[in-house]
Amino acid sequence: MVQNSGNRGGPDLAQDLGATIRIDTGAAVFSVRKSGFNLLDQVTIGGVPLLRADGPGIELVAAGRDWTSARDASSQVLIEENGPVRAVIVARGRHLDSNGNDRLDYTVRLHFYRGHARTRVIYTLRNASERSQTNALWTRLELVVPSVLSQADFQLATSSGPVAGSLSAGSQARLFQGENSYPNFRDYDFNDFDGNGNLIRDKWPTLIEGWQASENGTPLASGARDAPIERFFGQLQSPTARLLVATRLAAGWWPQGLRLSGGGDLRIGLFPDGNDRPFRLRFTGHVTREVLLDFAPVGAAADVTYRFQHPLVARASDIEHYNRAGAFDEQLVSFAEQRSRYLATGYPTTYPDFFAPFAEIIRHYYWGTGGGRNQYDQAKVSAMNFLRWDADASAVAWQYAEQKFAYNADQAIYHSDDFDGGRGDIADFNQLPGIEAIPYAKVIFEGEHPHAYGLRQWYQLSGDERIRESYLDWGEYLFHPVMTGYDVEARGIIWRLYNLIDLWRLSGDDAYRNAAWSLFDTEMLQKTAALGVSEGTDFNRGFYASRGDTFDIYNTGLPWPDRELASFISGAMYPRSYAALEATAATPLQADRARDLLEGVSRFLITEHWWEFGPNPFDYGYPYRQSADNIPPDPRGDGNWIGGFKEVWPAL
Structure with missing residues (x-):
């Protein structure tokens, strides 16, 4: 994807009208207000309005009161992308209570498509403002769609097909998905275990398992944790209109909820009502969910939701297209x-x-x-x-x-x-x-x-x-003292160098490239490693020894008996980073110096790190670690022998 101003024909979908943005997809006309952003201020199909005025937009409940996006008169709403096929509106703002106090920030991106009466909503809750340096706590957060479909028929998804009914004034249908068996990666500190092997769930967002659909508190259907709702949706339907809402991959983002009211409200519980625990987000963290609002769904609700959950993606049929275009830093090869x-x-x-x-x-x-x-x-x-x-x-x-x-x-x-x-x-x-x-x-x-x-x-x-x-x-x-503290480590310093180069490639901001060169110059060029106790680059043999390789920096501060080099660091990370620095150098001299060190470390890897013992696989390769100063013993006795071999070879 590249920035462009081209247009293949046809009017742009979005039009900035000052106080509002109008999006005409041909199938529907959407209005998004800038001040007091409330998701969609109005949607019309064939001139017929489908929303009631002045909805709250995003509603967050915390500290016993509600905080909404619609109260923020200073919200910023812009056309981010515009064309005859797709438009994207981005909104940024705060959730305010009735007294004007703010609690957490948001970013919303609304995606609109030609010929469709739907919008794809990307909602990001942000807890990264210096105004409130806290680990956030709240009890509910919902996206609210105030439709005109009062006392309508409803459907709610289940694991085996939707349940249906009719809502009267004051009634409510509800869907809640708790913890379940949908594939989740839960690393240490999300899942933990006590000394007896019992699962500790103190950091889970809920202890409620399985799912339940209900109407006015009476269960309509329920399911166990091993039968999650694959496509999570709800819809209201009248004789003249139909409105469907869905949360993408809701089973994996448990808990999730939906509430449909007899008054016409559709509430998408990204952090749902009825949970058994408050919700939390660490300071400096974001969390994002994806929602579908379809005002004229075509086909069965489950089919509409399936297309939303598993969107169509495309790629070139021949990977050489990417190589010829120089699309990536690396050349792609087929399996x-x-x-x-x-x-x-x-x-x-x-x-x-x-x-x-x-x-x-x-x-x-x-x-x-x-x-x-x-x-x-x-x-x-x-x-x-x-x-x-x-x-x-x-x-x-x-x-x-x-x-x-x-x-x-x-x-x-x-x-x-x-x-x-x-x-x-x-x-x-x-x-x-x-x-x-x-x-x-x-x-x-x-x-x-x-x-x-x-x-x-x-x-x-x-x-x-x-x-x-x-x-x-x-x-x-990357300029934070926490990160620069890792410069004493062999991989910490080289990964920071590589990340800085990559950020320059993305942004074009020379601050990143200059920082990368300064790091390279100070640590790799100006520090010379000779035999024994020294750090820097050995310009005779080609390797780089970090301070952490040379000294016991976290304990005694004394030199190690041997400077130990890890083949997977020297063999993969350093050549790759030196090559990236050469390719992006600001001057021919900088490129030449990066190329010098690239050649040096490559020769070191081939001549000193490479062990040959015979013609059979695994009789030669890279030990996981070896000394820079002493002839090592036969590395085949090292239990990490195969590990070092595997981690270096793909990089070369």
């Missing part, structure tokens, strides 16, 4: 070509597919995990595999990438919405009240595993502006 290369060089062929992705929602990821999958950006690998795999596997790769990037953008980033992320006077969420009930352990990209760099490629593939904004927030944090 057939990859396999043939492995076979030709005598390597096992199971490794390339060993970490195949699958569709799941990420609830918490612990970025301090060592080895294996946490040595690379899983989301980026899945995005690239989307372009390389056959159709069925490709779809799963897209789904995994989408959800992992969504998690990374919301939770793994240190967000600083209205302040500089490098400031030292901002509260640490780890030390704020309420953190004991929030999964927070290593929730932010940490210095040794800052796998944020795939966000740029995902932005290019998806066009999701939220991804770009989040990645630039991460750029601020």
Whole structure:
């Protein structure tokens, strides 16, 4: 995706009218007001209005009172994308109570499509303002659609088909999805266990299991946790109109809810009414949900929701298209070509597919995990595999990438919405009240595993502006003292260098490239590592030894007996980062210096890190770690031998 001003023909869908924005898709006309944003101020089909005036928009309940988006007269609403096929409206603002006090911020993106009477709503709840440096707490948050369909017929989804009924004045139908078996990744600190192996659920957002549909408190249908509602929707229908609302992947984002009233309100409970626990969000965190509002659905509700839940995506049929276009930093190869290369060089062929992705929602990821999958950006690998795999596997790769990037953008980033992320006077969420009930352990990209760099490629593939904004927030944090503290570690310093280069590639802001060069110049060029106790680059042998490789920095501060180098760091991260620095250098001299170190570390890897013992696979390769100063023993006795081999070879 690139910025452009082209138009293939036809009028733009959105028109700025001053106080409001008008979107005409041909199937419906939508009106979005700027001051006091309330999602959709009006929707008309054939000139017939479908909404009542002055809805609250987003309604948050906390501290015993309600806070709404419609009360914020200073909300900012803009046309972000416009054309004859699609338009995107972005709104940013606060939730205010009746006295004008604010509580948490939001960003909403409304997507409109030519020929359709629907909008796709991307709602992001933001707790990253210096105005309120707290771990947030609330009891309910709903998107409210005040329709004119009073005393209408209704449908609510279940795991086996919708239940239906008719609403009278003052009545209500309700759907609640609790904890369930939908695939979730729940890392340490979301799921934990006591000394007897019992699951600790103190940080779960609910203890309610399964789902229930009810009318006026009377159950209509219910289901156990192992039978979640796959497509979560509700609809109202009168003789002349039909309105459907749905939450995407609701089962994975438990708890979720819907409330339909006899007065015509449709309330989408992103943090639903009736939960057994309050909801929480750490300071500097975001959380995002995706909702469908369809004012003239075509076909059965379950079918409409299926298309929303599993949207159509496309790719080039020939991956060489991406290589010819220079779309990515790396050249893509087919799995057939990859396999043939492995076979030709005598390597096992199971490794390339060993970490195949699958569709799941990420609830918490612990970025301090060592080895294996946490040595690379899983989301980026899945995005690239989307372009390389056959159709069925490709779809799963897209789904995994989408959800992992969504998690990374919301939770793994240190967000600083209205302040500089490098400031030292901002509260640490780890030390704020309420953190004991929030999964927070290593929730932010940490210095040794800052796998944020795939966000740029995902932005290019998806066009999701939220991804770009989040990645630039991460750029601020890279200048934060917490991150620079990792420069004593071999992988901390090189990952920061690589992330800075990648952020320059996204933004074009020379502050990132200059910071990358300054880091490279200070640490790799000006510090010379000789035999024994020294850190820096060994310009005779080609390797870089960090301060952490050289000294026991966290305990005695004394030199280590051996400077120990990890082959998966020296062999993968350093050549890749030096090559990226060369490719993006501001001057020929900078490019030449980066190329010098790239050649040096490559020669070191081939001549000193590579062990050969015979013609059979695994009789040669890379030890996991080895000394820089002494001849190591036969590394085949090291239990991590195969681990080092596997982690270096794919990088080379």
